[in-house]
Amino acid sequence: MANEAVPYSTTHVRPEAVRRERTLKTVLRALIYALMILIVFWTIFPIVFTLVSSIKTSRVIFEDLRSFNAFLPTEFTLENYYGVFERVPFQRFLVNSTIIATTTVIFSIFVNSMAAFSLARLRWRGRKIVMTIIIALLIIPFEAIAIPLLVVVNELPWLQISFDGGIQFQLSQSWLNSLHVQIIPFIADSFTIFLFYQAILDIPKEFDESALVDGATPLRIYWSIILPLIRPTIATVAILQFLVRWNDYLWPVVAVPGEQARPLTVGIASFYTQTPEWGQILAYAAMITIPVLIVFLLFQKWFVQSVASSGVKG
Amino acid sequence: MSATHTTGVNYRRVEAVYGWLMGAPAFLGLFTFIILPFLIAIGLSFTNQRLIAPEPAEFIGLRNYDHLLSLTVLTLEPLIDESTGESLRDADGNIEYPRSRSILRNDPRYEGFFDWFSVDLFGKRYVIAAKDPTFMQSLVNNIVFALIVVPVQSSIALGMALLVNQKISGVNIFRTTYFSPVVTSTAVLSVVWIFLYNPDIGLINQGLSAVSFGLIEPINWLGDTRSALVAIIIMAVWQGAGFQMVIFLAGLQGIAETLYEAASIDGANAYQRFRHVTLPGLRNTTIFVVITTTIFAFRLFTQVDVMTQGGPQDNATSTVVYHVVQEGFRAKRLGYGATASVVFFVIVLAIALVQRFLLRSTGETD
Numbered sequence: 228m229a230n231e232a233v234p235y236s237t238t239h240v241r242p243e244a245v246r247r248e249r250t251l252k253t254v255l256r257a258l259i260y261a262l263m264i265l266i267v268f269w270t271i272f273p274i275v276f277t278l279v280s281s282i283k284t285s286r287v288i289f290e291d292l293r294s295f296n297a298f299l300p301t302e303f304t305l306e307n308y309y310g311v312f313e314r315v316p317f318q319r320f321l322v323n324s325t326i327i328a329t330t331t332v333i334f335s336i337f338v339n340s341m342a343a344f345s346l347a348r349l350r351w352r353g354r355k356i357v358m359t360i361i362i363a364l365l366i367i368p369f370e371a372i373a374i375p376l377l378v379v380v381n382e383l384p385w386l387q388i389s390f391d392g393g394i395q396f397q398l399s400q401s402w403l404n405s406l407h408v409q410i411i412p413f414i415a416d417s418f419t420i421f422l423f424y425q426a427i428l429d430i431p432k433e434f435d436e437s438a439l440v441d442g443a444t445p446l447r448i449y450w451s452i453i454l455p456l457i458r459p460t461i462a463t464v465a466i467l468q469f470l471v472r473w474n475d476y477l478w479p480v481v482a483v484p485g486e487q488a489r490p491l492t493v494g495i496a497s498f499y500t501q502t503p504e505w506g507q508i509l510a511y512a513a514m515i516t517i518p519v520l521i522v523f524l525l526f527q528k529w530f531v532q533s534v535a536s537s538g539v540k541g
Numbered sequence: 542m543s544a545t546h547t548t549g550v551n552y553r554r555v556e557a558v559y560g561w562l563m564g565a566p567a568f569l570g571l572f573t574f575i576i577l578p579f580l581i582a583i584g585l586s587f588t589n590q591r592l593i594a595p596e597p598a599e600f601i602g603l604r605n606y607d608h609l610l611s612l613t614v615l616t617l618e619p620l621i622d623e624s625t626g627e628s629l630r631d632a633d634g635n636i637e638y639p640r641s642r643s644i645l646r647n648d649p650r651y652e653g654f655f656d657w658f659s660v661d662l663f664g665k666r667y668v669i670a671a672k673d674p675t676f677m678q679s680l681v682n683n684i685v686f687a688l689i690v691v692p693v694q695s696s697i698a699l700g701m702a703l704l705v706n707q708k709i710s711g712v713n714i715f716r717t718t719y720f721s722p723v724v725t726s727t728a729v730l731s732v733v734w735i736f737l738y739n740p741d742i743g744l745i746n747q748g749l750s751a752v753s754f755g756l757i758e759p760i761n762w763l764g765d766t767r768s769a770l771v772a773i774i775i776m777a778v779w780q781g782a783g784f785q786m787v788i789f790l791a792g793l794q795g796i797a798e799t800l801y802e803a804a805s806i807d808g809a810n811a812y813q814r815f816r817h818v819t820l821p822g823l824r825n826t827t828i829f830v831v832i833t834t835t836i837f838a839f840r841l842f843t844q845v846d847v848m849t850q851g852g853p854q855d856n857a858t859s860t861v862v863y864h865v866v867q868e869g870f871r872a873k874r875l876g877y878g879a880t881a882s883v884v885f886f887v888i889v890l891a892i893a894l895v896q897r898f899l900l901r902s903t904g905e906t907d
Contacts, residue, residue, distance in 0.1 A: 256709070263704050267718050270783070273733050274725065276744060292742050342567030350553070351560035357568065364575055366893050370840050370862045371886035374869035374878045375578035375585060377592075415570025445559040474726040476843045477862075481870045492728035496847050499732045509736070512729045523724045527717045530724065534784060535791035 272298065274516065281307055281513040285506040307510035314502060316486065317514065320494040324515075327409045327490060328472040332465050334414040339464070340457065342415075343423030344449045348435060358424070364417040370477065377481055380408050404485040413472065419464050422536070426460040427453060463533040466526065473519065491515045582886075585879035592873035605880035608672045613654055615641055615668035636661070641668040676881065678856040679864045682770060686777075686860070687838035694778045695830050698785030699823075703815075705786070706793045716790075720783040727780065731847035734776045738762035738848075763849055766857035773844050773858055781837070785830050792826030793819070825900060832896035836889055842866070861885045 275298050280288045283302040291297045311317050345351075346358050380402040387397040402408040434456070435448045443451075454461075476492045483489055489497075495511050502508065523530055586605055590598035617638045619628035629637040641659065645651045657674040660667050671677045705716040722730065737744045740761040749757040762772040796819065804814045842862040845851060851859035851867070859867075865885060869878015 259704065259707070259709075263715050266701060266704070267715060269779070270719050270722060272744070273730065273737060273779075274721065276737070277733050289742060292744065292747060297744060297747075338566045338570065341563040345560045345564035349556045349560035349563070351557040354560065354564075357564070360576075361571065364571060366890060367575060367579060367886065368836065368840055368889050370842065370865065371882045371889065372575060372578040372582060374865060374875065374882055375581040376574060377870065378581055378585075378875070379573065379578050412570070412574035415567040415574065417571060417575070420567060445556060445563070449563065470724060474728070476726075476728045476846070477866070480846065481866065492726050495732050496728055499735070499847070505736055508732060512733055515729050516725050519724055519726070520721065523721065524717070527720070531716065531720060531787050531790075534720075534723070534787045 274520075277509050277512050277516065280506065281510040283307075283506065285504060288506055288509075307504070307506040308514070310504060310507040311498075311511045311514070314507065315494065315498055315511075317494070317511070319487075320489055320491045321514075323406060323488055324473060324490040324492075326406055328469050331410050331413050331472045332468045334410070335416060335419055335468050336461055336464055338414050339416060339419040340423045340427075340454065340461070341449060343420050343427055344445075344453055346420070347424050347427040348432075348448075348453075349445055361417045361420055365421065373477055373481060376412060377403075380412065380482065402482075404483055404488055406488050408482050409472075409475070409479060409488070409490065413468075416468070419468065422460055422464060423457060426457040430456050462526075462529050463536055466530055466533045470519075579886075582879040582882045585876045586883050588876045589874075590876040590879075592870065592875045598876065601876075605877050606884075608653070608877070609676055609880050609884060611654070611672040612657075612677065613651065613670050615644060615651070615670055617641065617644075617666040617668060619664065619666075636664075638666045641666075641670070645670055675856050675859060675867075676861070676864050679851075679859040679861050682856075682858060683839050683841065683860050685770065686774060686841060687835050689774050690778055690781075690838050691831055691834045693774075694782050694834060695785060695827070697778065697782045698830070699789050699827075701782060701786040702789035702793055703819075706790055719786055722780045723783040723787075725780075727843045728847055730776070730780055731844050734772075735763065735848055738772055740764065764853050766852075766854050769849050769853055769858045773841075773848060776844060776848075777841070781834070785834065788830055789823065789826060792823045795826075796822035828896060828899045832892060832899075835892050839885070839888055839892070861888070 279298060279300045280291075282300060282304060283291065284304055284306060287302045288297075291299075291301055346354050346361075383402045385399045385402055385405065385407065387399050388394060399405075402411075430453065434452050438448050438452055474492060475490070476496070479490050479493045480496075483493065492515075495508070495515065498511055499508055585598075587600055587602060588598040589601050589605075620637045620639060621627070622629050631637050641656055645654050645656065651670065653672050654670040655672070655674050657669045657671045657677055659669065701719050705712050705719065738746075740746060740759050743762070745762065746757075746759045750759070760768055762768050800818045800822070801814055804818050809817065839860075840862055841860045845858050845860055845863045846866070849858040851857075851863050861881065862885065865878050865881045868874045868881060872878075
């Protein structure tokens with residue numbers, strides 16, 4: 228910022244002054260970089276520490292803690308990783324988290340964009356009231372309804388289909404301790420509808436009207452005109468929803484006490500209470516963190532844009 | 542098919558049918574999983590319903606709210622030594638007061654009240670008693686958390702946004718790095734930070750000792766009631782700043798370049814441009830950041846549940862949401878947990894209404 232403060236009339240200034248100005252600029256820039264690198268260190272030291280420690284034996288981790296070696300891969304062993312797999316069904320937790328996050332995202336995109344299309348483009352009685360209600364719902368934080376939601380899902384029946392020895396149907400009395408209890412309640416989302424609604428309003432109406440002339444049904448217009456045009460919003464929604472679902476902790480703590488449908492986040496909290504082996508705990512942490520970080524690095528522009536767009540709702 | 546036909550009465554009906562059908566899955570979901578639980582929460586808050594109960598719930602009116610929110614002040618006079626007429630002092634020379642617990646227990650006016658905390662002021666002791674001191678402490682913890690996190694985190698985020706908004710090479714790498722804790726799971730980071738906060742070997746104490754040349758004594762971060770909340774605050778600021786940074790960055794990029802140029806021509810220096818162009822330009826962004834951070838502060842749960850379970854003692858790090866889960870789920874007092882949920886919602890609503898008001902008032906002056 229400060230380097231823009233150079234006066235505009237530099238033509239009459241003596242050369243030494245210009246040189247001094249330039250040196251000052253270089254020093255300032257160096258200071259700014261130093262500050263930025265310092266912040267980099269502050270921001271990622273826990274993550275770097277986790278990743279490098281996960282490939283060290285506990286003995287080396289504790290030794291290295293006394294010096295800068297804590298942040299360097301001074302040893303390479305996969306012992307901790309094997310340890311995690313031996314101690315807990317990590318694969319199951321990983322599969323659970325993946326299914327929960329991806330299924331919610333996919334359903335969420337279609338269900339909410341369809342509703343937004345209906346609200347933004349189709350004329351039916353009551354749609355203004357419905358939209359007002361949806362905006363009002365934005366303010367209800369999940370934490371305020373988590374406990375009563377538990378009551379609701381506990382009363383909902385579910386048809387279990389199993390394939391051992393022919394197809395078998397089984398009616399279960401409650402949604403607790405399942406994958407779908409972590410998916411279905413989170414598909415419809417007022418904020419997602421709101422984002423899609425805004426995006427659809429930005430599309431000129433002539434686009435759908437020309438399709439109408441060709442006799443297209445509303446579903447057809449939604450599918451072949453609207454959906455392709457709101458792709459950026461779809462990406463935003465996918466990223467935001469995926470992060471929230473993948474990192475969710477409160478809901479599985481109350482709704483999924485058993486191990487069968489447990490996600491990774493609750494898994495690490497209980498793993499931490501089960502073992503004193505910090506090497507293994509950090510290996511577990513690394514295994515949850517690495518995939519998300521990779522996805523984040525690949526799509527980082529989208530991530531940053533998504534979060535920024537979540538901020539303009541005011 | 543002609544346009545006049547498709548926009549006719551028939552098409553109107555088609556539109557209505559499609560409108561409801563296409564919206565139905567979302568509307569049904571919102572009703573079942575948000576509106577219904579919300580209404581149930583309000584309904585349950587007037588009952589003594591338990592999570593798993595053989596006996597039916599009873600309607601108990603406002604008793605849950607009374608229990609949750611009741612506060613009273615007890616004024617205690619110092620104990621007087623009968624023989625000398627002076628106040629009694631303990632071994633350390635402190636003035637002695639009657640025991641508040643025995644008064645709370647014996648006086649029918651204070652039935653159901655428990656000691657929360659006390660202050661000695663002008664020769665008297667004021668005992669603040671509540672029917673649910675845990676809730677009161679949780680509320681205070683949330684407020685303290687918000688009062689520290691909101692200004693600290695917002696300033697750090699603004700600073701980071703200003704840094705990564707410069708047109709210098711490599712800035713994108715910094716932007717990405719600063720943002721990375723945001724995408725990492727809070728539950729995972731909480732566990733990692735437990736290790737970092739370890740009093741004997743944790744990196745935080747090691748680092749503090751290194752930069753102070755051994756002057757800073759090891760702190761029992763999560764094990765001491767005085768530092769546990771601070772520890773959670775530091776971790777939350779560390780993780781959350783990148784989020785606000787991105788929002789500030791969007792705000793900065795929304796300020797017209799010409800404003801800066803005009804200010805430069807008028808001879809404004811870097812600080813003056815920041816003060817008179819950047820800050821006013823960020824007004825709405827700042828309101829948004831402050832309000833969302835405040836709401837986040839009141840939603841605090843994961844860190845507390847993983848790192849301290851509300852402790853180490855005396856509910857030092859309990860929060861409103863943690864109390865909701867403790868009461869409504871773990872203690873199975875569903876009706877009471879629902880009451881705390883409703884109160885929590887009212888708090889969040891109040892904060893959001895403040896935002897509405899502030900944003901609206903700018904709309905009028907601009």
